[in-house]
Amino acid sequence: MSNQPADLLLTGGRVVTLDRAGTVAQAVAVSGATIRAVGSSEDLAALAGPATRIVDLAGRTVIPGLIDSHCHFEDAGTDRDTVPFDGVTTMAEALRRIAAKASALGPGAWVRGQIWNPVLQLAERRAPTRQELDVAASGRPVFLPMGHSAAVSTAALARAGLDEHSRHGEDIVAREPSGHPSGLLIEDGVALVARVVPPWTDEQRSRQLLDAMAVLNSWGITSVVGGAMTPRDVDLLAELARHGRSSVRVAAMLMPTGELNPSVDLDEWSALLHGRKRASASDWLIERGVKLQLDGGMTLGTAATREAYDGRPDYRGELIADPRRFTDLVRIAHGHDWPVGVHAVGDAAIDLALDTFERIPAAAQPAVLIHASLIQPDQAKRAAALGVMVAAQTPFLWKNSGVIAGHLGRQRAERAVPLRTLVDALGMDGVAVGTDYPINGLNPFQNLYAMTTRRDLHGGSTGAEQAVSRSEALRLYTVSGAAHTGEQRRKGAITPGRLADLVVLDTDPLTADDAALLKTRPLVTIAGGRVVFDVGHELS
Structure with missing residues (x-):
């Protein structure tokens, strides 16, 4: 261990590292934007120097920065407008x-x-x-x-x-x-x-993006997969990052034409992807892939399903995209090494997506099934065999389980968002979780509660056998989120050399009872070694 003093030392707490050994430490030292050391308070005391900011955690818990793996986060910054x-x-x-x-x-x-x-x-x-x-x-x-x-x-x-x-x-x-x-x-x-609504000015939009990051930081979120981002927003994020203003790491699923399913002809689609210079600003911004859409949603009663809807023998939801054109769009995207993330909620839409991914050579990074809320066990195994990842969102069940059951029947509602099935089939690195904000709320602790109890806002239970453990749920929100964007060696856990994305909580999400977990709130959020949220101004 170098004798150079650390910039920041959090000590006297419970540091849930989420490393492979499941280590729980007492202290973490930060130098610059990265984690310097993790260990006992006694051992890390040697890293304190005259300029080191030392924070006594007083027994409180530190976890890695949280990662929302499907979120239209930019909407969180538009309250003023x-x-x-x-x-x-x-x-x-x-x-x-x-x-x-x-x-x-x-x-x-x-x-x-x-x-x-x-x-x-x-x-x-x-x-x-x-x-x-x-x-x-x-x-x-x-x-x-x-x-x-x-x-x-x-x-x-x-x-x-x-x-x-x-x-x-x-x-x-x-x-x-x-x-x-x-x-x-x-x-x-x-x-x-x-298209006729006047666009925000660059100044307005940049301010909205910064405001959105601040909202996410208040929930302990330090990374996000932007679910459907325009090239303009990505370019503005790159500019913010270049000037050191970002406080959330963004992996963008890009809409090259600004539409979920592009209306341009295939030659223009190819030219757009070929000509797009991927925005990158060190550790704050990557372009994860392109976003396409196959069907509707569970709560809208438009997810495309193998079997008919409850009480509607001639209705099986809606396919938004023509299958042949979807295949062409994916073929061209993968040909330019752009992985595709596809909105596919119903099992019939998932069949179509997997059929397409099986026929077309993969890009360097895996394709993604976004939502996959009604995925069947056979499809989860098939996705694993194809190397396709899943971004799932349990919050759809939080307020809307009754609506979903009304559309699809109680039996299918019970197996919606089958996290247990997904984790068992794809492994922890093949599944990531998020909220689909603003369709659902941003609160990650409400999400952790729902993932581990399968209970909803009203106390009802949906698909209890699909619950995951507390440890698994927290990993899905951190380690798995990093793997989802190919950044597992840089973030997601508290180990030396990783980015210093940390959250100090008022409870321990691994040991708190269910009621306390639901009420958990961040006290301090640190992104890249910089304090970006501090409810008590302890680090200000």
């Missing part, structure tokens, strides 16, 4: 928030919302109508994204050329009984309106 719907449960409250944002904007300015799901969230179980948005926003254009659909006002439809004279069919925009557009956009219709 958009309508937030977190906690809204009635249409009246949603419309009040829209009106409040509209009143703060100039005449004709767009009112934009954060992604939400009013059908599941509101007591009315529906999205706001075009007329309601017209009144709330005083005639301004309104664009409220809802995942794979959106609600918009009359002014927004007009600016996109989707008024009553539009010839677009019902696969683009739903119609009222009168034949006029209802303001509910479907799939491609969302893109038609989104």
Whole structure:
């Protein structure tokens, strides 16, 4: 051990290293951006010098920085510019928030919302109508994204050329009984309106990305896989990293055209991937692959399934992409060494993805099944044999297990998000976990609770046999997340030489009872040796 003093010494605590031996230490020393040493408080005391910042943990627990392996994290930084719907449960409250944002904007300015799901969230179980948005926003254009659909006002439809004279069919925009557009956009219709919404300036967007990182840091999250990122956002992240402003390490799943499924012809798709110079800024940003989509979702009742939906003998969900074109897109992407991450929720969509991956030579990094919520045991084994990874999200069961059972039947709901099956088939390095924020909440400790108890918000249990252990759950949120992006030698555990991404917690997530685990909160978050969150300002 070098005699050079450490920059930071956390001592007198319980350091859960998550190394292969399962070591629990008392202290960790940091020099620069990396972990210098891990061991007993007595041994590491020798690394303290006149300039070393020494923190007495007083028995508190330190874990590696958490990794959300599928998250649209950039939405966490838009509170200043958009309508937030977190906690809204009635249409009246949603419309009040829209009106409040509209009143703060100039005449004709767009009112934009954060992604939400009013059908599941509101007591009315529906999205706001075009007329309601017209009144709330005083005639301004309104664009409220809802995942794979959106609600918009009359002014927004007009600016996109989707008024009553539009010839677009019902696969683009739903119609009222009168034949006029209802303001509910479907799939491609969302893109038609989104393209006329004025983009944020570079300054605004960079500030949003920084605000989002701060929110993630407050939850102990130091790394994230950006689930569907535009080239512009990735380029702005690279600029932030170059100037030393990043506090979250981002592995981006890129949408080269800004669309989940690109509408360009295959030659242009090939040219885009060939010409894209992958953004990289030391340890803060990588481009993990390209994002495509095959089907809908469980909570929307649109996941593509092998068997018919409960009570709907002729319905098996929806495939968003044409299978032949999907195969061509994957072939071209892998040919340019871009691994594909594919949104595939239902088992029929997973079959199609695995069939495609089996026929096409792999890229240097593994392909990814994103969500794979209804994956079957035979498919998990097949994915393992093909070297395909899975990014799973238990939070879909937290609030929506009843909705899922209503669509698919209780039996299929019980085997949704089968973590036990996935870990047993693919191993810890083949599965990673996350939230799909903002569709679900960011809280990683709520997620750890759900993964290990399979209980939901109301105390109900779904698929108890698919629970994993506390140790496995924490590893899935750290070590496995690092393996998911090919960075397992650089982060995910607290060992010398790895990046100094650390979280000090108010409880021990390995030993706390279930109630305490659910209430766990970070006290301090450190990313690259730098304090990025400090609830008590102990390290400020």
